[in-house]
Amino acid sequence: MRKARADRFLDSVDASVSSTFRSLASMILGDGALSAREKALIALACSVALRCEDCTRRHMEQARALGATREEMLEAAAIASLIRMGSGLNTAAVILEELDDSAAR
Amino acid sequence: MRKARADRFLDSVDASVSSTFRSLASMILGDGALSAREKALIALACSVALRCEDCTRRHMEQARALGATREEMLEAAAIASLIRMGSGLNTAAVILEELDDSAAR
Amino acid sequence: MRKARADRFLDSVDASVSSTFRSLASMILGDGALSAREKALIALACSVALRCEDCTRRHMEQARALGATREEMLEAAAIASLIRMGSGLNTAAVILEELDDSAAR
Amino acid sequence: MRKARADRFLDSVDASVSSTFRSLASMILGDGALSAREKALIALACSVALRCEDCTRRHMEQARALGATREEMLEAAAIASLIRMGSGLNTAAVILEELDDSAAR
Amino acid sequence: MRKARADRFLDSVDASVSSTFRSLASMILGDGALSAREKALIALACSVALRCEDCTRRHMEQARALGATREEMLEAAAIASLIRMGSGLNTAAVILEELDDSAAR
Amino acid sequence: MRKARADRFLDSVDASVSSTFRSLASMILGDGALSAREKALIALACSVALRCEDCTRRHMEQARALGATREEMLEAAAIASLIRMGSGLNTAAVILEELDDSAAR
Numbered sequence: 314m315r316k317a318r319a320d321r322f323l324d325s326v327d328a329s330v331s332s333t334f335r336s337l338a339s340m341i342l343g344d345g346a347l348s349a350r351e352k353a354l355i356a357l358a359c360s361v362a363l364r365c366e367d368c369t370r371r372h373m374e375q376a377r378a379l380g381a382t383r384e385e386m387l388e389a390a391a392i393a394s395l396i397r398m399g400s401g402l403n404t405a406a407v408i409l410e411e412l413d414d415s416a417a418r
Numbered sequence: 419m420r421k422a423r424a425d426r427f428l429d430s431v432d433a434s435v436s437s438t439f440r441s442l443a444s445m446i447l448g449d450g451a452l453s454a455r456e457k458a459l460i461a462l463a464c465s466v467a468l469r470c471e472d473c474t475r476r477h478m479e480q481a482r483a484l485g486a487t488r489e490e491m492l493e494a495a496a497i498a499s500l501i502r503m504g505s506g507l508n509t510a511a512v513i514l515e516e517l518d519d520s521a522a523r
Numbered sequence: 524m525r526k527a528r529a530d531r532f533l534d535s536v537d538a539s540v541s542s543t544f545r546s547l548a549s550m551i552l553g554d555g556a557l558s559a560r561e562k563a564l565i566a567l568a569c570s571v572a573l574r575c576e577d578c579t580r581r582h583m584e585q586a587r588a589l590g591a592t593r594e595e596m597l598e599a600a601a602i603a604s605l606i607r608m609g610s611g612l613n614t615a616a617v618i619l620e621e622l623d624d625s626a627a628r
Numbered sequence: 629m630r631k632a633r634a635d636r637f638l639d640s641v642d643a644s645v646s647s648t649f650r651s652l653a654s655m656i657l658g659d660g661a662l663s664a665r666e667k668a669l670i671a672l673a674c675s676v677a678l679r680c681e682d683c684t685r686r687h688m689e690q691a692r693a694l695g696a697t698r699e700e701m702l703e704a705a706a707i708a709s710l711i712r713m714g715s716g717l718n719t720a721a722v723i724l725e726e727l728d729d730s731a732a733r
Numbered sequence: 734m735r736k737a738r739a740d741r742f743l744d745s746v747d748a749s750v751s752s753t754f755r756s757l758a759s760m761i762l763g764d765g766a767l768s769a770r771e772k773a774l775i776a777l778a779c780s781v782a783l784r785c786e787d788c789t790r791r792h793m794e795q796a797r798a799l800g801a802t803r804e805e806m807l808e809a810a811a812i813a814s815l816i817r818m819g820s821g822l823n824t825a826a827v828i829l830e831e832l833d834d835s836a837a838r
Numbered sequence: 839m840r841k842a843r844a845d846r847f848l849d850s851v852d853a854s855v856s857s858t859f860r861s862l863a864s865m866i867l868g869d870g871a872l873s874a875r876e877k878a879l880i881a882l883a884c885s886v887a888l889r890c891e892d893c894t895r896r897h898m899e900q901a902r903a904l905g906a907t908r909e910e911m912l913e914a915a916a917i918a919s920l921i922r923m924g925s926g927l928n929t930a931a932v933i934l935e936e937l938d939d940s941a942a943r
Contacts, residue, residue, distance in 0.1 A: 357513075391510065392656055411475055464607075468572050493551075601851055611815075723912065815863060822844035823892040826846050
């Protein structure tokens with residue numbers, strides 16, 4: 314596999330910054346109340362939500378290495394897309410609030 | 419109406435910056451190949467797409483002042499939300515590309 | 524035309540999910556209070572606002588197929604870019620609010 | 629609980645749009661290869677990744693109703709924040725690519 | 734000053750995660766090739782670029798504590814807003830690329 | 839250097855729009871309370887924060903032309919990535935606010 318771009322950046326900055334970021338990532342993505350496998354699927358979905366293709370590739374590889382199936386990964390990605398739409402609907406509701414406000418004046 | 423936050427910022431920076439930004443906005447939002455009314459609806463939809471509540475309020479007022487109806491505004495906002503989901507689906511497709519790549523290796 | 528990435532994803536997930544998403548998109552983008560042509564221009568602008576290149580290509584093709592001109596498409600895209608800046612100006616105003624708050628203390 | 633803003637918007641648009649969106653959401657968030665409980669945690673993380681407070685509240689309630697614990701929810705939210713940083717690091721790597729390019733010229 | 738929301742979250746998660754994140758932030762924001770004062774202004778601008786109001790408040794306080802002036806802070810925030818528009822213009826250019834492609838076919 | 843995409847778009851729209859945008863950019867990025875060099879580094883960091891690769895390339899070239907060093911550019915980019923995470927942590931705190939609210943009921 315080609316070296317991920319984020320890794321290339323981390324290898325170029327101050328060594329204490331990279332090692333601290335990598336520790337942080339290991340802590341957040343390692344087994345805890347949620348398993349590393351569940352966390353990898355969450356990381357994959359967040360990568361899609363943020364529309365980061367490099368991240369999607371990385372966390373997908375991680376998820377597969379931990380046993381996630383194709384179906385689980387596709388379902389996680391669909392959730393990410395849905396939340397993108399849902400978040401827009403919440404902002405769209407501002408229109409109704411303004412219409413009410415002006416009707417009440 | 420309370421003064422919009424963007425206006426408050428513009429009133430506080432260098433006067434040439436504010437007047438240039440305001441000229442730019444007038445040019446981009448004024449009648450052209452598209453009418454100012456169509457443009458206000460597009461601006462409203464983009465405000466929802468970007469999830470900016472202040473912008474949504476501002477461009478909604480503008481759209482109404484130019485004769486846009488409630489139904490037109492709600493339809494524009496629904497499009498914005500839909501594109502948020504569609505953009506996520508394009509990133510989600512990276513998963514399939516990676517699965518193909520690894521199957522081909 | 525190459526198959527759009529979003530379509531590839533939809534073709535890979537559960538068939539009821541894809542057909543429901545496609546129905547939703549047809550309803551939201553079809554003729555209503557706004558014409559399908561006006562909606563395609565709004566969808567194009569939202570694609571630019573969200574910085575989704577795949578979406579920009581798709582909705583631009585749709586807009587052209589429905590008769591939108593080059594000038595109309597460029598104007599819609601300029602609005603999207605403007606709203607991106609305007610949304611930043613609203614957040615920038617937080618600086619002034621904080622300066623006021625601390626002056627008032 | 630107060631009515632969520634997204635629901636208010638959906639209740640105001642064409643009934644076929646709302647019912648189709650709600651069907652889509654039910655399909656994507658219901659039991660599948662992943663359980664509804666796992667999906668609610670993924671939806672919660674995506675809500676944080678997208679910085680949507682209304683969404684965070686909604687999917688958190690859903691996650692709790694399906695038995696997710698405080699620790700699981702906090703872990704999911706931490707992943708979302710981490711991926712936000714990781715996605716920035718991938719873009720930051722562009723700087724190194726450009727430095728290489730110019731050194732090679 | 735009220736406790737920042739990010740701090741409240743960090744105080745609630747695993748202590749090793751919070752202390753590692755805080756170390757990372759100190760390293761990245763402390764004196765280096767750029768001074769802590771220059772970095773605080775950069776952090777402020779990035780907060781505006783990302784439209785995070787809590788972040789804007791926090792990094793503005795930091796910038797002021799390190800001696801940044803009102804004018805410097807407003808200039809940094811204006812840059813953030815400008816880059817938001819510039820980034821949209823890059824995506825808008827996709828329209829021209831597609832028009833060329835179809836003219837060439 | 840190949841022509842930047844944003845420039846190609848600007849060269850295709852109404853000449854008064856392009857020249858006004860370019861004036862605005864010159865004013866915002868020119869010497870002021872902050873030097874053009876400091877501003878170029880801020881613009882670079884905002885480009886990374888917004889994950890715009892074209893912008894990162896452009897503002898990096900600008901920063902280098904004004905004398906910014908590799909170390910300064912990498913430090914600015916690391917700040918951008920950090921603020922992306924910090925902004926997520928502020929949204930994550932919504933979970934704690936909701937847990938408190940429901941405990942208080």
